[in-house]
Amino acid sequence: MTIPGNCSHGNKLQNFAVMRIYEALGFETETLECAKRSPLSAFRHFAGNIVYSRSEASPEDVMSAERRGAFARFARRIPTRTVTEPLGELPSRYDYFSVGSDQVWNPRGIDCYRWMFLEFADKSQRIALSPSIGMSKIRSPYARTLMRGGLNGFTNLSVREDDGAAVIKDLTGRDAEVLIDPTLMIDAKTWLLLGDERLVPNKDYVLLFVLGNQSDDQKAYLEGILSEYGASLVRLSDRSREGEVDAGPAEFISLIANARHVVTDSFHAAVFSLLMGTSFTVFRRSGGSGSTMFSRLETLTRKFGAQHRIYGDESFTGFDGTVSAEEFSLALSGERQKFAAFLSKCIDGIDISSIANGVQGIN
Structure with missing residues (x-):
C-alpha cells in the first residue's frame, strides 16, 4: 500500500x-x-x-x-x-x-x-x-x-x-x-536501465526540480550556476507548469543522471542525485508545509555526509561542492x-x- x-x-x-x-x-x-x-x-x-x-x-x-x-x-x-x-x-x-x-x-x-x-x-x-x-x-x-x-x-x-x-x-x-x-x-545501474533519455539535451544543462516557491536569493544562486557552467536550464516539477519538460519517472532518472548539476527541494531528486553521483544543491522549500517536511532531507544528508549541500546552512560549500563517492558507498x-x-x-x-x-x- x-x-x-x-x-x-x-x-x-x-x-x-x-x-x-x-x-x-x-x-x-x-x-x-x-x-x-x-x-x-x-x-x-x-x-x-x-x-x-x-x-x-x-x-x-x-x-x-x-x-x-x-x-x-x-x-x-x-x-x-x-x-x-x-x-x-x-x-x-x-x-x-x-x-x-x-x-x-x-x-x-x-x-x-x-x-x-x-x-x-x-x-x-x-x-x-x-x-x-x-x-x-x-x-x-x-x-x-x-x-x-x-x-x-x-x-x-x-x-x-x-x-x-x-x-x-x-x-x-x-x-x-x-x-x-x-x-x-536498488542498484544505480538498474535505475539507469529503467531510465529514458528522450528528453535529455545534447548540451550541458542544470536540472531545476523545485516543488515550492523560490526566494530571490535562491533565484540568484541558480543564475550564478547557469552562468558559471554556461549551461541551459531544464525545469521540472510535479505540477506540469509552463516551460517544463513532460517527464515521467523514467525520464526523471535520466535527466538527473546526465545533468551537470541538480537544484531541488525534493527528497527523491536528492536521492537520485546521490545514487547517480550528480552534484546537487538542496533548497529549503518555502510556502505551504515545506518547512515541516524538511526532516526527510536533513536525515538523508546526515546519513550520507551531504549536509554541505543544503543551501543556506553554515556548512554549505557552494555549487561546486561534491559528496565523496567512497564515503557515500560505505x-x-x-x-x-x-x-x-x-x-x-x-x-x-x-x-x-x-x-x-x-x-x-x-x-
Whole structure:
C-alpha cells in the first residue's frame, strides 16, 4: 500500500523499488488501491480539507497528455489491483501487507486510517517499510488517537526520517528504526536501465526540480550556476507548469543522471542525485508545509555526509561542492544492511542475502 496516483515521480519510483525488493526475496507482489472511500472516510477527507486547507485539485488534472503518457508507461511496470471486496477478505489472499514508503502516514493526506495502518490484516502480516509521516508534530487530538492505535498494531516499526521517529516515540513511547528510502536499495545501474533519455539535451544543462516557491536569493544562486557552467536550464516539477519538460519517472532518472548539476527541494531528486553521483544543491522549500517536511532531507544528508549541500546552512560549500563517492558507498552499504535486517524481523525465516547488498536487475 502506498499513496495512489500518477503524478509524483518519487512516489512511482519508490513503489517500483518496494516491488523489486520483495520480488528479490521471492515474493509475488501487487500494489493495492481502494476502489472508493467509505462514507466515514469521505467525511474525514472533507473535514481534513477544511482543517488542513487542502485543495481538491490534483496535479493529474493539469498534466499534459505527454506527461500523462510518460507516467502511464512507467506504471505498467508495477502490477496494481483495485480492491473492490470487503477489506476483511484480504488477509486470506495474501501472506503479508506492506505500507510505505512515501508520506503514507501524513495525517494531512490519510483518507482511511484502517487502510494505511493495515488494521484489516493480522498483526503478523503487517509490515511498515520506511513510511514517512511528513510532519514534525501531530497536534490534532483526533489524529493522535487514530495514529497511536494504528502504530501499535505493528510488531516492528520503521520510518524514513528522524522527525518521524520522534513523532512515533511521542505517540506510543516506542522506538522506530530510521531506514533509508527503498529507492536506495536498488542498484544505480538498474535505475539507469529503467531510465529514458528522450528528453535529455545534447548540451550541458542544470536540472531545476523545485516543488515550492523560490526566494530571490535562491533565484540568484541558480543564475550564478547557469552562468558559471554556461549551461541551459531544464525545469521540472510535479505540477506540469509552463516551460517544463513532460517527464515521467523514467525520464526523471535520466535527466538527473546526465545533468551537470541538480537544484531541488525534493527528497527523491536528492536521492537520485546521490545514487547517480550528480552534484546537487538542496533548497529549503518555502510556502505551504515545506518547512515541516524538511526532516526527510536533513536525515538523508546526515546519513550520507551531504549536509554541505543544503543551501543556506553554515556548512554549505557552494555549487561546486561534491559528496565523496567512497564515503557515500560505505554509508549506503551499512544502511542497506540495516534495511535488510529490519525485514528479517518482519518476515519469519526469510533469507535476506539477496537484498543485503542492494537489489539488481529489472525482472
